[in-house]
Amino acid sequence: MLKSKLPHIGTTIFTRMSALAAQCNALNLSQGFPDFDAPEALREAMARHVMAGHNQYAPMAGVMQLREQISIQLQLHRNIACNPDTEITVVPGATEGIFCAVMASIRPGDEVIMFDPCYDSYQPSVELAGGRAIHVPLTRDRFAIDREKLQAALSARTRMIMINSPHNPSGSVLPLDDLLFLQEIVERHDLLVISDEVYEHLVFDGLQHHSALQLPGLRARSFALFSFGKTFSVTGWKTGYCVAPAELTAELRKVHQFVSFVAVTPVQLAVADFMQAEPDYPAGLSAFYQRKRDLFCQALESSRLRLTPSSGTYFQLLDYSAITHESDTSLCEQWTRQHGIASIPISVFYEKPPEQHYLRFCFAKSDPVLAAAAERLCEI
Ligand code: PMP
Ligand code: GLN
Numbered sequence: 001m002l003k004s005k006l007p008h009i010g011t012t013i014f015t016r017m018s019a020l021a022a023q024c025n026a027l028n029l030s031q032g033f034p035d036f037d038a039p040e041a042l043r044e045a046m047a048r049h050v051m052a053g054h055n056q057y058a059p060m061a062g063v064m065q066l067r068e069q070i071s072i073q074l075q076l077h078r079n080i081a082c083n084p085d086t087e088i089t090v091v092p093g094a095t096e097g098i099f100c101a102v103m104a105s106i107r108p109g110d111e112v113i114m115f116d117p118c119y120d121s122y123q124p125s126v127e128l129a130g131g132r133a134i135h136v137p138l139t140r141d142r143f144a145i146d147r148e149k150l151q152a153a154l155s156a157r158t159r160m161i162m163i164n165s166p167h168n169p170s171g172s173v174l175p176l177d178d179l180l181f182l183q184e185i186v187e188r189h190d191l192l193v194i195s196d197e198v199y200e201h202l203v204f205d206g207l208q209h210h211s212a213l214q215l216p217g218l219r220a221r222s223f224a225l226f227s228f229g230k231t232f233s234v235t236g237w238k239t240g241y242c243v244a245p246a247e248l249t250a251e252l253r254k255v256h257q258f259v260s261f262v263a264v265t266p267v268q269l270a271v272a273d274f275m276q277a278e279p280d281y282p283a284g285l286s287a288f289y290q291r292k293r294d295l296f297c298q299a300l301e302s303s304r305l306r307l308t309p310s311s312g313t314y315f316q317l318l319d320y321s322a323i324t325h326e327s328d329t330s331l332c333e334q335w336t337r338q339h340g341i342a343s344i345p346i347s348v349f350y351e352k353p354p355e356q357h358y359l360r361f362c363f364a365k366s367d368p369v370l371a372a373a374a375e376r377l378c379e380i
Contacts, residue, residue: 006124013120013348020333021342027365027373030332030342032168032314033235034364041277042232045270058265060257062090062241066272070241073275077282080213086246089253092263093238094198094227097252099125100259101223101242102160104251105192106131110159115145117169117349119196122162131159135351143170145178154189161186163212164196166203166312169346169360173203173312176210183217192248193218198227198240201282203312204290213243220245223252228271230314231282233364237267289314289363292370296363299374314364317346321357323380332359341376 010016017030028035037043061067067084074080082088091097098121106112108130114122116135123133136153139146161182165174186193195212203209212218227240242252274281296316297309306319324331328345336342344360347353363370 026336026340026342028342029361030344032362034233038233042274045273049266049269058262063268066268069275089242090263092260094225094240097225097242100255103255111157112160114162143172160192162194166199171310171313187217193222195224199313201285239267292363296370303378317358
């Protein structure tokens with residue numbers, strides 16, 4: 001019989017909580033996806049390309065119109081120059097891009113540093129490549145990088161650091177100063193970087209997203225991952241892209257072409273059309289989601305939940321320690337069944353979960369759903 005290569009892994013918490021929410025007819029603020037639709041022009045473009053017969057394989061690295069639009073927008077929004085031919089690869093979701101980047105880089109015995117709480121796909125990808133995940137906890141108060149702990153985790157076998165900003169699940173945003181510190185470390189230790197920037201356009205309160213691609217020392221060593229699912233509210237279209245120097249991109253593509261080969265053709269064409277027609281669309285996202293965050297947080301004022309407003313992503317952590325000290329995994333299930341409100345426990349994103357009591361709520365939801373969710377939470 002098959003001996004599991006991932007014996008400790010079950011079905012992801014996102015799938016489990018969304019299924020439980022559906023089963024209990026609960027408000028689903030668990031899995032991260034919008035409950036409202038994508039821009040109409042984007043959906044129309046998709047339908048148009050499907051009906052026009054653009055339904056066969058795209059080029060392996062992605063449709064060139066789309067890679068050109070990505071390159072134009074990186075220049076426009078972030079002042080980053082990159083070559084669409086040799087440095088951009090369209091992937092069927094950032095998850096696949098991360099997997100391919102790890103597979104292309106990590107050999108048995110290599111160590112990969114990741115910061116806890118970390119996204120659930122990171123460690124399994126590293127393990128399947130034969131590498132070892134080294135978990136460094138973010139600080140308890142602000143979910144920031146603990147420089148001493150990071151330095152202590154480095155060894156002669158460290159090959160890569162994985163970072164994620166804006167950060168899922170905490171909503172923290174990496175300050176430029178920390179990125180500069182990371183740059184110094186990766187240059188000194190000759191490391192690769194995976195920079196997961198799928199929430200790049202969702203930053204609040206006047207903060208800035210700093211991309212690893214904007215710092216030359218990181219740019220030279222990073223696979224940076226982005227997702228159209230987040231930016232254009234089409235998580236089910238599973239399309240994103242990876243930007244990396246030509247040498248890294250060539251290796252990424254060798255894996256990508258045998259994992260999925262290509263991303264979906266009409267999706268790529270539709271996104272390219274939409275990006276060309278509305279190049280400033282991403283600039284409106286921060287204000288859009290900040291308003292939703294504020295609506296949700298303000299409606300929770302009379303609750304017994306404590307919160308620090310999230311600085312980025314579309315997730316808000318709520319501290320329930322004034323209500324109970326039960327584990328987050330059993331509480332989120334209980335609240336889904338008893339109060340009709342589904343969330344995500346964050347202990348599952350840690351190697352060693354600390355003594356803390358947070359649940360994660362996704363506020364990419366329509367205003368009435370956010371208001372109803374807050375009302376239910378206020379009653380607990
Ligand atoms: N990284 C993080 C931090 C995420 O939250 C997500 C969300 N799904 C992904 C990667 C994967 O994105 P995609 O759906 O494009 O695979
Ligand atoms: N990224 C989404 C979240 O954090 C879920 C993605 C998934 O279900 N794999 O909720």
